[in-house]
Amino acid sequence: MRVLVLLGPPGAGKGTQAVLLAQRLDLVHIATGDLLREHQRQGTPLGLQARSYMEKGLLVPDNLVIQMLLERLRKPDCLQRGCVLDGFPRTLEQARALDEALGPNGVERVVLVQVSEGELVRRLGGRWICRTCQRPYHTVSSPPKVPGRCDVDGGELYQREDDRPEAVRQRLRVYQEQTAPLVAYYRRQGKLVEVNGEGEVEAVHRSILEAVQAPSPATDSR
Ligand code: AP5
Numbered sequence: 322m323r324v325l326v327l328l329g330p331p332g333a334g335k336g337t338q339a340v341l342l343a344q345r346l347d348l349v350h351i352a353t354g355d356l357l358r359e360h361q362r363q364g365t366p367l368g369l370q371a372r373s374y375m376e377k378g379l380l381v382p383d384n385l386v387i388q389m390l391l392e393r394l395r396k397p398d399c400l401q402r403g404c405v406l407d408g409f410p411r412t413l414e415q416a417r418a419l420d421e422a423l424g425p426n427g428v429e430r431v432v433l434v435q436v437s438e439g440e441l442v443r444r445l446g447g448r449w450i451c452r453t454c455q456r457p458y459h460t461v462s463s464p465p466k467v468p469g470r471c472d473v474d475g476g477e478l479y480q481r482e483d484d485r486p487e488a489v490r491q492r493l494r495v496y497q498e499q500t501a502p503l504v505a506y507y508r509r510q511g512k513l514v515e516v517n518g519e520g521e522v523e524a525v526h527r528s529i530l531e532a533v534q535a536p537s538p539a540t541d542s543r
Pocket of ligand 1: 333355357445447449458462521
């Protein structure tokens with residue numbers, strides 16, 4: 322199965338770029354944050370367990386997220402078309418579980434989207450999301466045509482609980498401690514490519530497309 326991973330800190334634009342990449346390459350977009358928020362909306366046991374972690378900006382325990390993701394990967398659309406993962410893996414345990422599930426070839430390419438911390442805070446502070454299709458907007462850089470409404474389906478726009486300043490600070494800390502070690506993990510496998518995530522959305526999309534279509538980067542032991 323073809324699996325591409327978008328890796329990067331909160332607010333790097335993974336969700337924005339995953340939608341474009343999935344459309345362009347006809348892959349399924351899987352965002353574990355969106356799946357978990359959907360569980361919360363439906364009030365499932367997983368959603369109830371996940372809520373307190375997500376509100377505080379902490380990671381949901383590995384066993385819960387891994388099971389949810391592997392179930393999603395086994396659905397026919399993923400098996401037939403492959404997928405872009407956005408927000409998974411986020412820990413070494415998740416990365417190892419994914420490798421094990423995918424077998425010898427593992428993931429095809431991991432794109433690290435790099436954005437400075439000041440820009441991340443600015444982006445998350447101004448983000449609004451469509452309740453219906455989850456498309457993100459930004460009050461300054463990508464405002465909706467009609468305030469409070471999604472351009473695509475007219476859905477209501479809302480701000481995420483974990484985009485409050487103290488939760489954002491916690492998410493950035495958690496990224497450094499638990500997710501950043503994946504950079505070395507995938508670099509050692511020769512699968513990591515780095516892309517500058519600052520600049521116009523369309524320009525970042527072109528860089529990511531080039532990065533996933535370029536020959537495999539060399540493995541390195543850093
Ligand atoms: P999740 O939903 O995955 O959030 P995240 O990783 O913190 O990422 P974000 O959605 O905040 O940002 P993004 O990189 O997608 O940026 P976006 O495109 O929206 O996870 C939320 C929580 O769920 C976690 O904290 C955890 O609790 C739990 N969770 C999820 N997965 C988990 C896992 N695997 N394990 C354990 N727990 C898990 O863009 C941000 C803003 O910037 C938008 O307003 C956008 O319009 C704007 N923007 C985008 N690109 C640009 C650009 N080029 N220029 C200017 N503005 C831009």
